[in-house]
Amino acid sequence: MSRETILEVSALNVGYGDQVAVKDLSFSLLRGEILCLAGESGCGKSTVLKALLSLPEVNRFSGEVKLLGTELSALRERERRETCSEKMGMVFQNPGASFNPIRSYRKQFVETLKSHGKYDKASFKSQVEKAFEKVELKDADRLLSQCPYALSGGMNQRMALALAMLLGQEILLCDEPTSALDATIALQVAQELKRLRDVSGISQIIVTHNLAMAGFLADRIGIMQGGRLVEMGDADQILHRPQHPYTRSLLAAIPRLGEFSGKEKEEVRDDP
Amino acid sequence: MILEVHKLSKSYGTKDSSLNALKEVSLQLKKGEILGVVGESGSGKTTLLKLISGLEVPDGGEILLHEKPLTARRSRGNLRAMQMVFQDPVASFHPRRTIEASLLEAIHNLCGKETKIDLEELSKKVGLSPELLKRRPAQLSGGQCQRFAIARAIAVQPEILLCDEITSALDVSTQAQILRLVFEIRKNTGTSAIFVSHDLAVVSCLCDRIMVMKDGMVVEEGVARQILEEPRDEYTKRLIESVMAIK
Numbered sequence: 001m002s003r004e005t006i007l008e009v010s011a012l013n014v015g016y017g018d019q020v021a022v023k024d025l026s027f028s029l030l031r032g033e034i035l036c037l038a039g040e041s042g043c044g045k046s047t048v049l050k051a052l053l054s055l056p057e058v059n060r061f062s063g064e065v066k067l068l069g070t071e072l073s074a075l076r077e078r079e080r081r082e083t084c085s086e087k088m089g090m091v092f093q094n095p096g097a098s099f100n101p102i103r104s105y106r107k108q109f110v111e112t113l114k115s116h117g118k119y120d121k122a123s124f125k126s127q128v129e130k131a132f133e134k135v136e137l138k139d140a141d142r143l144l145s146q147c148p149y150a151l152s153g154g155m156n157q158r159m160a161l162a163l164a165m166l167l168g169q170e171i172l173l174c175d176e177p178t179s180a181l182d183a184t185i186a187l188q189v190a191q192e193l194k195r196l197r198d199v200s201g202i203s204q205i206i207v208t209h210n211l212a213m214a215g216f217l218a219d220r221i222g223i224m225q226g227g228r229l230v231e232m233g234d235a236d237q238i239l240h241r242p243q244h245p246y247t248r249s250l251l252a253a254i255p256r257l258g259e260f261s262g263k264e265k266e267e268v269r270d271d272p
Numbered sequence: 273m274i275l276e277v278h279k280l281s282k283s284y285g286t287k288d289s290s291l292n293a294l295k296e297v298s299l300q301l302k303k304g305e306i307l308g309v310v311g312e313s314g315s316g317k318t319t320l321l322k323l324i325s326g327l328e329v330p331d332g333g334e335i336l337l338h339e340k341p342l343t344a345r346r347s348r349g350n351l352r353a354m355q356m357v358f359q360d361p362v363a364s365f366h367p368r369r370t371i372e373a374s375l376l377e378a379i380h381n382l383c384g385k386e387t388k389i390d391l392e393e394l395s396k397k398v399g400l401s402p403e404l405l406k407r408r409p410a411q412l413s414g415g416q417c418q419r420f421a422i423a424r425a426i427a428v429q430p431e432i433l434l435c436d437e438i439t440s441a442l443d444v445s446t447q448a449q450i451l452r453l454v455f456e457i458r459k460n461t462g463t464s465a466i467f468v469s470h471d472l473a474v475v476s477c478l479c480d481r482i483m484v485m486k487d488g489m490v491v492e493e494g495v496a497r498q499i500l501e502e503p504r505d506e507y508t509k510r511l512i513e514s515v516m517a518i519k
Binding site: 040041184212213215216249252253256257 | 312313414443444445446447448451470471472473474476477500510511512514515516517518519
């Protein structure tokens with residue numbers, strides 16, 4: 001692989017207050033790659049995203065984060081915030097909650113673009129239509145006039161993706177982007193995320209507790225446990241030839257469709 | 273037949289704008305059977321359980337327990353017969369009381385104040401150390417709390433467990449343990465269960481029969497294997513395809 005590395009994290013220790021939540025984390029992200037971080041609640045996966053965005057609630061104790069070759073901690077706070085928000089976008093678990101529920105999408109799109117210095121009145125409509133097309137949203141005018149509360153979870157999540165595209169960010173950080181959605185809608189959103197990468201080449205770091213979803217989306221998967229990355233590799237290798245016992249136990253715990261515990265059931269049914 | 277439900281309906285809201293949450297849903301449950309109910313958010317799964325448990329009163333239809341219709345005001349015995357376990361395990365207990373106090377309150381309310389119960393034995397039944405009884409819900413993990421919620425339900429020896437998304441707030445490994453626990457309870461005591469979940473895979477692992485709901489109606493019902501291998505309804509097919517695409 002000769003693709004460019006756009007994000008490089010090495011020996012990162014971050015946490016809250018003086019408590020370390022993520023220990024000694026190192027990984028890199030290539031352009032156009034989808035990387036999934038998977039693990040159970042409290043393993044530190046969401047903290048990684050917060051640390052990458054340099055959110056103020058997360059303390060960095062040691063380690064490096066290089067975004068397109070620039071070490072983030074070397075920048076001044078304002079500069080760092082600007083760089084992060086210019087290059088990286090965030091999609092949250094609850095799609096509706098990322099927007100103001102009772103304000104029209106048009107206003108919120110314009111507002112967000114303006115705050116990123118990317119708003120151009122003349123081309124706004126055509127830009128939006130182009131972005132909407134990529135996530136299979138039709139009827140841009142009508143959707144823009146809607147408020148988030150009036151749209152379904154899946155639609156709202158796609159609007160969030162469209163906005164991320166309009167901002168022209170290079171890395172999309174997604175925190176459980178499909179966990180709040182029903183199975184049929186989750187599949188649609190997952191397909192949009194993949195398409196977004198294929199069409200626009202946006203790299204993605206997706207945090208999820210759902211290993212099946214990670215397998216569907218990711219080129220590479222990292223498994224986290226207790227703040228540490230215990231294993232990382234190609235999606236196929238992690239799912240089919242896991243090395244670490246924790247990864248194996250996680251995979252074994254996934255309930256699979258059509259895997260009946262049939263024999264035991266028969267016994268019970270025979271009871272009077 | 274332990275439980276029969278005939279054409280149960282329920283709507284919420286005002287006269288002007290009301291939502292028909294449940295439209296003439298019927299079901300039957302045998303002794304020792306686990307019935308799975310799947311469907312997307314808003315399909316009426318939770319409403320169904322609330323009506324059966326007596327937490328809400330139906331607009332129409334009938335619920336029969338051992339062939340006797342249940343009234344809106346239920347006798348203690350009938351309340352005891354059906355026990356609900358909820359999605360959020362921590363919120364199922366009084367936040368400022370010990371688990372022990374919450375368990376005793378529920379048991380005394382349903383079985384009478386003089387009832388003696390071996391809480392240590394009960395904790396062991398759900399795979400927890402009796403020491404945890406002295407803790408408050410916030411001092412327990414989600415999985416531990418859910419085990420106590422199940423303990424509270426089985427303490428009064430119900431005939432039917434009503435489980436509303438009881439593993440949705442839990443991690444996969446905890447989920448697997450809770451599913452095993454429900455399975456064990458059925459095996460050891462013959463307790464029937466209605467198991468509501470949006471996760472088709474979870475339901476297929478545990479249940480004998482599956483009922484698929486959409487927009488307040490039952491679109492398909494049958495033996496678990498048949499639903500998964502030969503779904504007839506279009507919506508069921510789409511649901512299975514979505515899960516399969518990702519697995």
